[in-house]
Amino acid sequence: MLLFRLILGLAFLATTLCAAAPTGGHLADLHGGKGVQCTDCHGKGRKVKVDDSETVPNSNCVNCHGDLKAVGENSKGHINPHISHLGKINCTVCHAGHQASQVYCANCHGFDLKIPAGGPHAPQANPLPTAPALPKGKIQTERTEVLVVGGGAAGMTAAITAHDAGAKVILLEKQPLTGGNSMLAAGGMNAAETRVQAMKGVKDTKELMFQDTAKGGKGLGDPALVHILADSSAASLDWLTGIGADMSDLGRMGGASQDRCHRPKGGSAVGAHIAAVLKENAAKRGLDVRVNSQVVKILKDGKGRITGVLVKGRHRGLYRINAKVLVLATGGFSANAELVAHYQPRMKGMITSNQPGATGDGVALGEAVGGELVQMKEIQIHPSVASGSRILITEAVRGNGAILVNREGKRFFNEIGTRDAVSQAVLHQTGESAFMVFDEGVRRSLKQIDGYFHLDLVKEGESPEALAKAIEVPSDAFRATLDRYNQAVDAKQDGDFKRPDLPRALRTAKFYAIEVAPGIHYTMGGLKIDADTRVIAKDGKPIPGLYAAGEVTGGIHGANRLGGNSISETITFGRIAGARATAFAKSR
Structure with missing residues (x-):
């Protein structure tokens, strides 16, 4: 079994x-x-x-x-x-x-909100799909050409692309809302050789993005897929802006050797913006998007070809959709604590930054019809989840100049190192957490920081000494840390931790800090796909009619995903899946 x-x-x-x-x-x-x-x-x-x-x-x-x-x-x-x-x-x-x-x-949030006729909050149960047999007798049945499962950025992109290529499309989402983990993405979208980079004088290449991604994944990423991610990134960014997205701001995330992380003007969170743009475009096209609709089984014929799915609707119950081709875009399994602990026992009990629907449905469904799973043990922890919550503090705050300070008031690592390395460094500090420290200059450089103030996650002080008192770290050591870091910025060289970019000194009052700790963030493993996003079976052959895109797949990021590559992956491979699925459907 x-x-x-x-x-x-x-x-x-x-x-x-x-x-x-x-x-x-x-x-x-x-x-x-x-x-x-x-x-x-x-x-x-x-x-x-x-x-x-x-x-x-x-x-x-x-x-x-x-x-x-x-x-x-x-x-x-x-x-x-x-x-x-x-x-x-x-x-x-x-x-x-x-x-x-x-x-x-x-x-996801810890604050207590009252709601009319509300009961005490219980964590949302999101079990993996059961696999019922086809019921005897009649079952309601529909037909479509392309069926997309999952309403995050990858699924929405695939559905819009398929529709624009002339296919009849249905999109199913098991949650009561679309957006998935993509809606929570904060930092931005990596892309190389873009118009935005050219306007800002940033000299970057697709080959350099490939090298950074491969290095960040410790060489475990499939080179063919990593090349597609890098080589198609600028075109994917153009596609997004072409349908109404604002990706005009530019920054840098951990593991990148150039500024290539694109986001909305002012540094607003990228995920909510992209999700809104994709939803608006789906609505303009009249796409058939259904929420509260969980796929519980993929159907195939005697020759192994995908023929459709069984769906369990919240009100409608069990019904069937016959489809010429199926695209899985259901995300990863970071919110499935049991599954995470199975593959990585050391992560048992660790908090996750993911929304509750990220339980691995697509991986289970794909494996059940013969799909091969790759790199399932490669699970990423993110170094900066707000302590005591599931709220991710975007890497872009560090990218724009924030530093990490321990309870002794000292820096201890390169703040924009890869996520795995920074996470391990934080876990080795007293209390297994750290303080992300920044000033008013950093705050003004990134609009989404205001949200952390709104959620009461920030401590502040009029001076470094006042902030040290607020976060209970030694004042003298903390002041010396800021002075030494500012000297490094002035000299444009970090002699302590070799941080490659030093965007701004921390001298502008007020001074701020957010306590952060690592949390489960992303699953790099999943269904094996080829360059056309076809799901590969255990015998090495594509499963006819089954495609996949986004975090449900494995093999792109290797041992560690670089910040900014997730949105890039969902758009690039979502577009490929939508186009290839449509071509396959038209050929049947």
């Missing part, structure tokens, strides 16, 4: 429908007390029907209460969940009519 079948957990539970609604305390009861009828929310008809994307209830929520922007403008409190990086999402992501409402933000 396959490994993933041994780590399934509980079966996916469908939401209780109106007829079985319990009494007391739910939104249905609150609305009913004000004279609102079932048909006012669900629409008229002999039977109350709700599609898996809960289109009618959400439309009626907006008709009555206004959209997220309107509700957000009227919301009070320091944290406003209606205006966030999640963008335009369904009301039912958090609000439920016939069960306790849950704040989706609490899956």
Whole structure:
């Protein structure tokens, strides 16, 4: 029996429908007390029907209460969940009519938010898909040419590309919202030989990006795939900007030898912006995007060709979609604690920066139909997760000049080294954490830093001595550390830790610090693919009709992914998967 079948957990539970609604305390009861009828929310008809994307209830929520922007403008409190990086999402992501409402933000954030008719927050259960047999008798069946599973950047890119190439497309997402881990990406998108670099006078090459990526992965990355990542990066950036993305800011992430990390103007977080652009483009094209829709089995014929999937919808239940070709873009498994611990026992119990849907569904589904898995033990921990939370402090803060200081008030490592190396250095410090220290100059250089203040993650001081007191480190040692670092910046040479870029001195009050510790961040292993993104079987041959892109795949990043390469991978390989899948579908 396959490994993933041994780590399934509980079966996916469908939401209780109106007829079985319990009494007391739910939104249905609150609305009913004000004279609102079932048909006012669900629409008229002999039977109350709700599609898996809960289109009618959400439309009626907006008709009555206004959209997220309107509700957000009227919301009070320091944290406003209606205006966030999640963008335009369904009301039912958090609000439920016939069960306790849950704040989706609490899956990643530690703050306590009240919600009408809400219950105590419980971590979201996201078991891997079970593998039911086809039921006897009739089962509802649909048809499409290209079926994409996963609504993050890779899946959305593949779906848009396939649609624009003339294919009929359906995209399925098991979570109640699209975006995946891509929505959480902060630092930027690596690309070489770009127009932005040329405008800013940065001399970079695709070959240099290839070398940096290969070196960062300790030589374990498939050279053919790494070349595709580097060689196609500028074209992928152009594609993104061509559909409305702003990628005009430029910085550097760990392991890069040149400034090649592109992000929105002012240094805003890249993931939320790209997710919004992709969602908007999917909506403009009228793409059939379905949330709350978990694929539980991939179907194939007697010759091993993919023929479709079984889907378990939140309301619709089990149904079948026949497809000429399938693209898996379901992400990695960093949020699957059991699976992470299986491959890396030393990481057992370590916190993750991932959203709750990153449980390895696509890897399990692909392996079940014969797909080969590669480099599954290569799991990345990120050095800067805000201590005591799941909130990632982007590497771009260090890239723009922040330093890492231990509890003795001293620097201890090159802040923009590769993630694995910096993480290990942090874990060797007292308390297995460190302080990311920066000043007002760094804060002004990167817009997304303001969000960390909003989330109360930052300590501050009017002087280095005041900040040292706030974070409880020796004042004299801390001041000496800042002075020595600033001297290195002035001399343009870091004699202590050989940091290759020294963008700015830390002299401008106020002074700030965020305590950070390593957390599970990315899984480099996954399904083996070839240059056309075809999933490769254990016999070395492509599985007919099965493609994959994004973190669900393995072999690109080797032992360690460089910051900025994930978004680059999702767009580049998502575009390839969408184009190749369409060509395959048209040939059948």
